Amino acid sequence: MLNPQREAMDIARKLIADAAESAMQSGKLPQSDLPDFNIEVPADSTHGDLASNFAMASARAYHMSPRAIAQEIADSVKLDGTPFCKIEIAGPGFINLFYGPQYYNDVISSAVERGDDYGRTGYGEGKKVQVEFVSANPTGPMHLGNARGGAIGDVLASVLDRAGYVVEREFYINDTGNQIKKFGDSLAARYRQITDPSYPFPEDGYKGEDISVHARSFAELNGTDLYPDDDEKLRDALVGYALPRNIAGLRETMEKYGIHYDVWFHESSLYEDGTVDKIMSILEENGALYEKDGAVWLKTSKYLKALYLAQGKTEEEVEKLELKDDVLRRSNGFYTYFASDIAYHYNKFFMRGFDRVINVWGADHHGHVNRLKASLDAVGLNGNLLDIVLMQLVELVSDGKPVRMSKRTGKAITLTDLLDEVPIDAVRFFFNLREPSSHFEFDLDLAVKQEKDNPVYYVQYAHARMCSVLRALVSDGYPTDGKEGLDASLLATEEEKALIRKIGSFPSEIIAAAREYDPSRITRFATDTATLFHRFYTVCRVKDSGDRSLTLSRTALCVAAKQVIANCLTILGVSVPEVM
Numbered sequence: 001m002l003n004p005q006r007e008a009m010d011i012a013r014k015l016i017a018d019a020a021e022s023a024m025q026s027g028k029l030p031q032s033d034l035p036d037f038n039i040e041v042p043a044d045s046t047h048g049d050l051a052s053n054f055a056m057a058s059a060r061a062y063h064m065s066p067r068a069i070a071q072e073i074a075d076s077v078k079l080d081g082t083p084f085c086k087i088e089i090a091g092p093g094f095i096n097l098f099y100g101p102q103y104y105n106d107v108i109s110s111a112v113e114r115g116d117d118y119g120r121t122g123y124g125e126g127k128k129v130q131v132e133f134v135s136a137n138p139t140g141p142m143h144l145g146n147a148r149g150g151a152i153g154d155v156l157a158s159v160l161d162r163a164g165y166v167v168e169r170e171f172y173i174n175d176t177g178n179q180i181k182k183f184g185d186s187l188a189a190r191y192r193q194i195t196d197p198s199y200p201f202p203e204d205g206y207k208g209e210d211i212s213v214h215a216r217s218f219a220e221l222n223g224t225d226l227y228p229d230d231d232e233k234l235r236d237a238l239v240g241y242a243l244p245r246n247i248a249g250l251r252e253t254m255e256k257y258g259i260h261y262d263v264w265f266h267e268s269s270l271y272e273d274g275t276v277d278k279i280m281s282i283l284e285e286n287g288a289l290y291e292k293d294g295a296v297w298l299k300t301s302k303y304l305k306a307l308y309l310a311q312g313k314t315e316e317e318v319e320k321l322e323l324k325d326d327v328l329r330r331s332n333g334f335y336t337y338f339a340s341d342i343a344y345h346y347n348k349f350f351m352r353g354f355d356r357v358i359n360v361w362g363a364d365h366h367g368h369v370n371r372l373k374a375s376l377d378a379v380g381l382n383g384n385l386l387d388i389v390l391m392q393l394v395e396l397v398s399d400g401k402p403v404r405m406s407k408r409t410g411k412a413i414t415l416t417d418l419l420d421e422v423p424i425d426a427v428r429f430f431f432n433l434r435e436p437s438s439h440f441e442f443d444l445d446l447a448v449k450q451e452k453d454n455p456v457y458y459v460q461y462a463h464a465r466m467c468s469v470l471r472a473l474v475s476d477g478y479p480t481d482g483k484e485g486l487d488a489s490l491l492a493t494e495e496e497k498a499l500i501r502k503i504g505s506f507p508s509e510i511i512a513a514a515r516e517y518d519p520s521r522i523t524r525f526a527t528d529t530a531t532l533f534h535r536f537y538t539v540c541r542v543k544d545s546g547d548r549s550l551t552l553s554r555t556a557l558c559v560a561a562k563q564v565i566a567n568c569l570t571i572l573g574v575s576v577p578e579v580m
Helices: 004-025 054-062 066-076 101-117 144-162 178-193 209-222 231-256 268-272 275-285 300-310 315-320 337-351 363-378 415-421 424-430 455-475 494-504 506-516 520-539 548-572
Strands: 050-052 084-090 094-099 128-132 166-173 263-266 289-292 295-298 326-329 356-362 386-391 394-398 440-443
Touching: 004 050, 004 054, 004 066, 004 084, 004 094, 004 101, 004 494, 004 506, 054 066, 054 094, 066 084, 066 094, 101 494, 101 548, 128 144, 144 166, 144 356, 144 386, 144 394, 144 415, 144 424, 144 506, 144 548, 166 231, 178 209, 178 231, 209 231, 231 415, 263 268, 268 275, 268 337, 275 289, 275 326, 275 337, 300 315, 300 363, 326 337, 337 356, 337 363, 356 363, 363 386, 415 424, 424 455, 455 520, 455 548, 494 506, 494 520, 494 548, 506 520, 506 548, 520 548
Parallel strands: 128 166, 128 356, 166 263, 356 386, 394 440
Antiparallel strands: 050 094, 084 094, 289 295, 295 326
């Protein structure tokens, strides 16, 4: 079974529909079209493993009370050969179905037999998806927003892959434009200051120590009097020296963080291959441009209005937004970052053929989301195929107080500083503890603890404990592949059933995380599964159960649970220890 829970829900839907048809044919229910009805997982398992609102949804059509309808359905349902052993009516007419041993057998067998692939489904239908994340400015070190964006983007890509999409990870390198000019001016000033300390530094220049380090290193290689009368040549030479080193540093940091990109895309390539010029021509042909004060403007307001109206806003609401147009080419002939953005996404959709594009951005880019979507509509693409995951800020805390400076450098904490102080497993797990849209406090003290109140340690410890149980079984001569002697009818305690139900829901949880762009669902699932395993381990003896058949069945359950925890940790990019 690829997705035990989903398949059971489909069977439940068919059972209820078939029972309704049977009851109508026998005259127990009046003839009527079947209503839309739900099959869901109740929050409380005492109310059934699956529940349906069929009776309430059909009360008007059948002109009967929901409980009477539910009773007729229960009387007509045929459970033989299905994953269910019992059906009950509850409350105003809910139809509750309870899993039988066959379902529990199928869940454990699926997890054991599919192994590392358990949780993979075809939900994404092989559609081509790109996840672009971090894309830090290459003029300086990565900050904490990049740290959270890296963990979220990488795990989201893993989730989408497991859900059946073809996924590419991409880093967009902003290597043109005003920030590169400012980078060059800053480098040039620091270089000139080596021999002339009074040389003025740009008011808006980059003041980090890394700029001075690059300037000094460049001087050691080229001397201190290169291009004394040509600032532009000096700036270009310094950028040519420092930028590749910064980009290499970004790659190195990402590799250390456990992130491996499929593509490192250079913004400059959009100008070199003519893509920016091409989208300008397309926009002009579409009547989306106009000139004013020597600059070329995009009629952003026109396309934004259409977008907002399509989203359900009224004309009056749109009017109050006071929408504005955007400059794409300045009067000096230079393109704006917005022109590059449009060209970049044209490249993604039209030239590389992605079915969907997902960008992970900081929440401070909120105002740019619909502007970019509208611009894609203007260029003839579908802006609705672009999804933006906005993530909120991170605050580091220690002893309950905010931490803003690195102990090592005495300056603002960078991603590299964080990775030097906190285990990478903890960083990746912690940054995915909350959904991207929530503010997050990163507890430095908790992240380094080797104790169960540290959530990543707690989950890893559960996996190591499972491995320990299996090693003990091997020493007593038991098979531990989980494929021998499974009889789920022996797994009768609520602790066993709860753990099996959790394992059965794993593929559905991956699909939900992919659909909602919320990788924090995987950390929560891993933590919940670890909790259920610890409860099972406390109540249920495995090696010393007193019955070989029961021991073999519980062994299979341990193997299945271990596999699910391992798969969760792998998706999260966290190590899977067998001993702790």
